[in-house]
Amino acid sequence: MTDIKLEKARAAAVKxxxxxxxxxxxxxxxxxxxxxxxxxxxxxxxxxxxxxxxxLDAELQDLATGDAAAAVYSGADPIQAVAAFWIARRKRxxxxxxxxxxxxxxxxxLPSGFAADLALRDMMIAQRVEEAIExxxxxxxxxxxxxxxxKWLVPDAR
Numbered sequence: 133m134t135d136i137k138l139e140k141a142r143a144a145a146v147k148x149x150x151x152x153x154x155x156x157x158x159x160x161x162x163x164x165x166x167x168x169x170x171x172x173x174x175x176x177x178x179x180x181x182x183x184x185x186x187x188l189d190a191e192l193q194d195l196a197t198g199d200a201a202a203a204v205y206s207g208a209d210p211i212q213a214v215a216a217f218w219i220a221r222r223k224r225x226x227x228x229x230x231x232x233x234x235x236x237x238x239x240x241x242l243p244s245g246f247a248a249d250l251a252l253r254d255m256m257i258a259q260r261v262e263e264a265i266e267x268x269x270x271x272x273x274x275x276x277x278x279x280x281x282x283k284w285l286v287p288d289a290r
Contacts, residue, residue, distance in 0.1 A: 196220035200264030
């Protein structure tokens with residue numbers, strides 16, 4: 133009688149193992165399908181990003197062109213202009229890193245120089261603000277000279 137119970141238990145164990153293997157295979161197929169769909173969607177997003185990363189980079193570069201001297205000249209805060217430059221520069225490096233990663237996912241190999249990171253530099257904020265003030269002072273002096281010339285000099289007869 134014990135042999136019959138053992139046989140039944142073994143048969144049930146084999147059947148359970150087959151069922152577990154079947155369920156594991158279904159789960160693996162499902163996971164593979166989800167991964168394939170994710171990879172396809174990622175590739176689609178990467179291709180789209182690669183088509184426009186340079187535009188994003190250029191937009192950030194345009195944001196960073198705020199001239200600290202012009203800010204001082206107009207009475208605005210030059211620190212904001214300097215900060216905007218460095219913030220945009222860091223954001224551009226993030227865009228470039230994202231472009232490199234997308235290119236690697238799509239093509240598998242990164243060409244030399246593609247979306248190269250902008251070099252890290254010292255901010256030298258005090259020096260940049262000093263330069264901005266100097267340039268703004270020169271612009272104000274030129275404006276004042278023009279104003280004095282127009283009021284106190286006889287124009288050339290031409």
